Amino acid sequence: MHLSDGVVSMPIVVASSAVAGGMLLHSTRRIKEVEIPKISLLSGSFFVLSLISLPVGPTSIHPLLAGLLGIMLGGKAIVAIFIGLLLQATLFQHGGISTIGVNTLLLALPALVSYYLFSYLKVKSYFLKGLVAGMMGVIGCVLLLITVLYLSSHHYSGGFFSVIRLILVGYIPLVFIEGLVTGFAVAFISKSRPKAIASL
Amino acid sequence: MDIKRFNYNKLENLGLLNSWGHRWETRIKIITAFLFVIMVVTLKSLTLLSITFAITLGAALTMKLPFKFLLIRLGLFLPIFLIMAIPIVLGGSSNSINESLHFMLIVIFKGLISILVMIMMITTQRIQDLFIGLSHMKLPPVLVSIFFLAYRYVFLFIQDITNLRRAINSRLYQRKFNKENLKVYGEIVGGLLVKSLDRSENVYRAMASRGFNGTLPTAKPRNIYKIDLIKGFAVVTYIVIIKIIEGWF
Secondary structure, three states: OOOOOOOOOHHHHHHHHHHHHHHHHHHHHOOOHHHHHHHHHHHHHHHHHOOOOEEEOOEEEOOOOHHHHHHHHHHHHHHHHHHHHHHHHHHHOOOOOOOHHHHHHHHHHHHHHHHHHHHHOOOOOHHHHHHHHHHHHHHHHHHHHHHHHHHHOHHHOOOOOOHHHHHHHHOHHHHHHHHHHHHHHHHHHHHHOHHHOOOO | OOHHHOOHHHHHHHOOOOOOOOOOOHHHHHHHHHHHHHHHHOOOOHHHHHHHHHHHHHHHHHOOOOHHHHHHHHHHHHHHHHHHHHHHHHOOOOOOHHHHHHHHHHHHHHHHHHHHHHHHHHHOOOHHHHHHHHHOOOOOHHHHHHHHHHHHHHHHHHHHHHHHHHHHHOOOOOOOOOHHHHHHHHHHHHHHHHHHHHHHHHHHHHHHHOOOOOOOOOOOOOOOOHHHHHHHHHHHHHHHHHHHHHHHO
């Protein structure tokens, strides 16, 4: 999920770049030397995993994995997301230059929310905790995306079949799919490597 | 973008060509590209955007980037823009169709110019030179180290995914949308992440034993010459003139 250059208005670009830059700097300063390979390899694996498409009826969708990123990396998920966007630009020349701040925040903030939700949810089942965190990851992304589009131009919200309405409807399947995938992934990781989960 | 479409060798071969873009110093190129795209994004005139798109495409061709390659890359993103255009133009809003079409064309041209600039910025040098340039641009060294390592290991993960696909296909896995398949996919995701974590521990031990201290040492970047600054100045001057012309009219 990313926005190309020109889709979003300049005030949003400037504000989001400032916030993303600040959060990135803050997270980078807290990274210890021993964590560098872990964050690097997780960034790379998340990037590759997000390229896999899941069949949904006549079409297929790519998972966002924002919730899972937040669960695994906590506050440092923003670094992995930013690196993922740079990888996308380097390998596929895909994404935006001016919108790299917006695109980072679109995934980083929901990842952070998923992390806190997973940490504080008083449920014993890791599958259920992962399911809720995964679903919230997608819901957060979609809410941020429609907010950014709504604030950028009235063209995105005008009409019954507006871009914003179509996004809201179009992402409903992904909410459930990603919730389930995150739940199964977290259940698996909690059995094989419980210490890998940031909130444990 | 699907893994299957990615061709790493083509990317590397493009970086070995010889043109004014390939001889342009990486750091100045990145800064110029960034400033150019920021200024393009602020343009509101469809005429000036279409002229800028034509000139940017011309510049890409003078950098010896194959026309077919550029067409394919641009063509991959046109459907996304068109999918956004349909609800904007025909979604029943109170704006006239002409106004909506005008808005959409502006967004499309900005997006396409940005893609062309990214292609020129990334493919006109070797990937190693891009990393060397980035590492000498006052970015946090931790970030550059993470980026470099992540890039190196992406290909290993792509191979892992390919092997996993072969393994599940040989077990008569069918791509259907059901709970069982989502469980398989979730456990594949979990398995790959666990493998990455185990690998990262070995990687850190190997790097620490070789004196890793948080910053990956890189080679010295190419010197910045007057011609590199002239190229950058020319590009920025062009877009500033376009902006002034837009202001006049």
